[in-house]
Structures are given as structure tokens and as C-alpha cells.
Amino acid sequence: MEATVTKRWLLARLYEPEQTIVDCRFTLGKPEAGRESYEQEHIPGAVYLDLELDLSSPVEEHGGRHPLPDPQLLAARLSKLGIGNDSRIVAYDDESGMNAARLWWLLHYLGHEQVYILEGGFSTWKAEKFPVTDHQPVRVPSSFQASVQPQMLVDVDKVRQVSANMEPSASAVGLSAVLIDSRAHERFLGLEETLDKKAGHIPGAFNFFWKETQNEDGSYKSAEELQEHFSELDKDAEIIVYCGSGVTACPNVLALEKAGYRNVRLYAGSWSDWISYEGNAIAVREE
Structure with missing residues (x-):
């Protein structure tokens, strides 16, 4: 179902x-x-x-x-x-x-x-x-x-590891682990930030705005449409999803699973947790 x-x-x-x-x-x-x-x-x-x-x-x-x-x-x-x-x-x-x-x-x-x-x-x-x-x-x-089910989660240490291993790239094709930022593009780029103390995104992350997984009536797009939406992500990759506070990442987790991705995990603390650690790097532009 x-x-x-x-x-x-x-x-x-x-x-x-x-x-x-x-x-x-x-x-x-x-x-x-x-x-x-x-x-x-x-x-x-x-x-x-x-x-x-x-x-x-x-x-x-x-x-x-x-x-x-x-x-x-x-x-x-x-x-x-x-x-x-x-x-x-x-x-x-x-x-x-x-x-x-x-x-x-x-x-x-x-x-x-x-x-x-x-x-x-x-x-x-x-x-x-x-x-x-x-x-x-x-x-x-x-x-x-x-x-x-602890395997559904990752912590900040895991995110640091994945971020450090991600070279700036225009494509996620071929990557074994990928960070997905679910926020609106302006927040991802650091152009605006009204909720958190710092603007930007986790280095190496790709931006897939969560609302783009839905139709205008609030229903989710079909599995085929979502497969096209996420087509640059390898089905075998470990996909770590975050947003501002771990809430709007969840619709993206659902959409990814509907599209057939089976190794999807949530960084629950998300951006607001990432920036609470002084040593964590911040990116403010698209890699």
C-alpha cells in the first residue's frame, strides 16, 4: 500500500x-x-x-x-x-x-x-x-x-564523514553516499535565513526542495515522476536527508522511498544541529 x-x-x-x-x-x-x-x-x-x-x-x-x-x-x-x-x-x-x-x-x-x-x-x-x-x-x-530502528538515523559524526569525502560536484551520479538538503533553494544558497542563526548548507550537499515532490493539490507525484526527479542519485547510494530541523526532510524521505530508494537515512538534527558545532564548515554557494 x-x-x-x-x-x-x-x-x-x-x-x-x-x-x-x-x-x-x-x-x-x-x-x-x-x-x-x-x-x-x-x-x-x-x-x-x-x-x-x-x-x-x-x-x-x-x-x-x-x-x-x-x-x-x-x-x-x-x-x-x-x-x-x-x-x-x-x-x-x-x-x-x-x-x-x-x-x-x-x-x-x-x-x-x-x-x-x-x-x-x-x-x-x-x-x-x-x-x-x-x-x-x-x-x-x-x-x-x-x-x-536505529539504522534509519545518522548522527553529526557520520554527516561530517560524508561531507568530508564529497568533492564539489555538479552531479551526484556515481557517489556512494550523498547528502540531500530539503530546504528551499534560497536557504540552501545562504541568500536568506529566517529560522536559524547561520545561513548556508553542509558542504557537498545537493539541494532537492521537498515541495517539488508534490503536485499542486498536495498529493505526491507518481513513482515514475519521482524517479525522474531524483534521477541523478544512484539507487545503491546511501542517501542522507536533512533540512532545517528534521521535519521537512521527512517528506523527502517518503518521496525517495516511493521512488525506489532503499538506503535512505535521516539526519534528524539537520542544519540547526550542524551549525551548533563551531568547527563544522558551512558552504554558501552551489558547489
């Missing part, structure tokens, strides 16, 4: 007991906005998970702006919401799927495969007259047991 589901697919299964719908709406700089939107209206049966309170851990000196949550704490939160290891989870947001993809990635990291993203998000769901409500469901607690 695809990693995404359509609105009509979800509508037909809206009240199936083995399913939990998760509202992941969140606005950077307005931390209360997502929950307030959820309380005002949401897809029937949906519960809410907050990007910073639930899907991240507190910010420290290193680890980036959205450090990964403690696996056991997240498992306990999921259990409290009635999510168990047999649950099917459908996540949505209103931010082109980036927060929903964070949950998608985290659940895979915890060893849970039955998780999907609603194409188009909440606004298109509502615009097409699908049902919404302000009723918050009462959930019977379940038991979610985490089975952490």
Missing part, C-alpha cells in the same frame, strides 16, 4: 475501530495555533499530536530545533491516545504534509508500519465538503511497544 491515502479512501473507513486519525497541524512561531485549530474543527474521530510537545523533545545545546522525542515517551503518549501496535494511523496537517510526514517517519522509526498521510490535508478535506466536527473523542488507552 502507498504511504498516502486519498480523501475518499479515508471517508469510506472513517469509523473503523482499528484506525486512529491524527491531526498534526502546527504553525512555526505560533505554537498554540495548531491545537486551537484542532479544537475548533477537525476530521471526525481525530486526536491531536503537537509537533513540539509530542513529536519533539526539548531543545538543548545540540540536536537542532526539533530534537527527536524519547521513543519511550512517545510510545506512552501513543498508548494514552489509544494507539497500539495493531492500529492503522492516518495523519494529516495543513502544512503540505510536513508535520504528518514527521509522524509517519517517527512511527516507522518505532517499528510501526501501518501509518499513512492524508493527501491534501485538512483544508482540501473541508473545501470538498467532507465532514468536520469540534467533538473530541474519548479514547480507551492501548499499549504501544516501541521497536526502535
Whole structure:
């Protein structure tokens, strides 16, 4: 099954007991906005998970702006919401799927495969007259047991190693390990930076803006289109994906896997972690 589901697919299964719908709406700089939107209206049966309170851990000196949550704490939160290891989870947001993809990635990291993203998000769901409500469901607690998959991650030391071995190049063809920067091109080049203290990118990285993996309606492009999009990357290469804080990298991870890449790993701390180390080099132009 695809990693995404359509609105009509979800509508037909809206009240199936083995399913939990998760509202992941969140606005950077307005931390209360997502929950307030959820309380005002949401897809029937949906519960809410907050990007910073639930899907991240507190910010420290290193680890980036959205450090990964403690696996056991997240498992306990999921259990409290009635999510168990047999649950099917459908996540949505209103931010082109980036927060929903964070949950998608985290659940895979915890060893849970039955998780999907609603194409188009909440606004298109509502615009097409699908049902919404302000009723918050009462959930019977379940038991979610985490089975952490450490191979899905890389740390800053691994990124340093890959960066040091990457010669400035116009092409990723033939490289055995590749760094992918998921941010907008202006941020990649260091021409603008509104979120982090330093501008630029990790030396040797290639820029694949995460939104270019999607169609205008918020659905992901087909596997064939994504294969063309990532065509300069070798299928056998180790692909390390990062962004500003490890959130918008997740849609790129999903797109790469949909395109058939199987050795895709996340640098969760991403750019905001990289620049927290004084000795790390910074590039401010395309190699």
C-alpha cells in the first residue's frame, strides 16, 4: 500500500475501530495555533499530536530545533491516545504534509508500519465538503511497544564523514553516499535565513526542495515522476536527508522511498544541529 491515502479512501473507513486519525497541524512561531485549530474543527474521530510537545523533545545545546522525542515517551503518549501496535494511523496537517510526514517517519522509526498521510490535508478535506466536527473523542488507552530502528538515523559524526569525502560536484551520479538538503533553494544558497542563526548548507550537499515532490493539490507525484526527479542519485547510494530541523526532510524521505530508494537515512538534527558545532564548515554557494 502507498504511504498516502486519498480523501475518499479515508471517508469510506472513517469509523473503523482499528484506525486512529491524527491531526498534526502546527504553525512555526505560533505554537498554540495548531491545537486551537484542532479544537475548533477537525476530521471526525481525530486526536491531536503537537509537533513540539509530542513529536519533539526539548531543545538543548545540540540536536537542532526539533530534537527527536524519547521513543519511550512517545510510545506512552501513543498508548494514552489509544494507539497500539495493531492500529492503522492516518495523519494529516495543513502544512503540505510536513508535520504528518514527521509522524509517519517517527512511527516507522518505532517499528510501526501501518501509518499513512492524508493527501491534501485538512483544508482540501473541508473545501470538498467532507465532514468536520469540534467533538473530541474519548479514547480507551492501548499499549504501544516501541521497536526502535536505529539504522534509519545518522548522527553529526557520520554527516561530517560524508561531507568530508564529497568533492564539489555538479552531479551526484556515481557517489556512494550523498547528502540531500530539503530546504528551499534560497536557504540552501545562504541568500536568506529566517529560522536559524547561520545561513548556508553542509558542504557537498545537493539541494532537492521537498515541495517539488508534490503536485499542486498536495498529493505526491507518481513513482515514475519521482524517479525522474531524483534521477541523478544512484539507487545503491546511501542517501542522507536533512533540512532545517528534521521535519521537512521527512517528506523527502517518503518521496525517495516511493521512488525506489532503499538506503535512505535521516539526519534528524539537520542544519540547526550542524551549525551548533563551531568547527563544522558551512558552504554558501552551489558547489
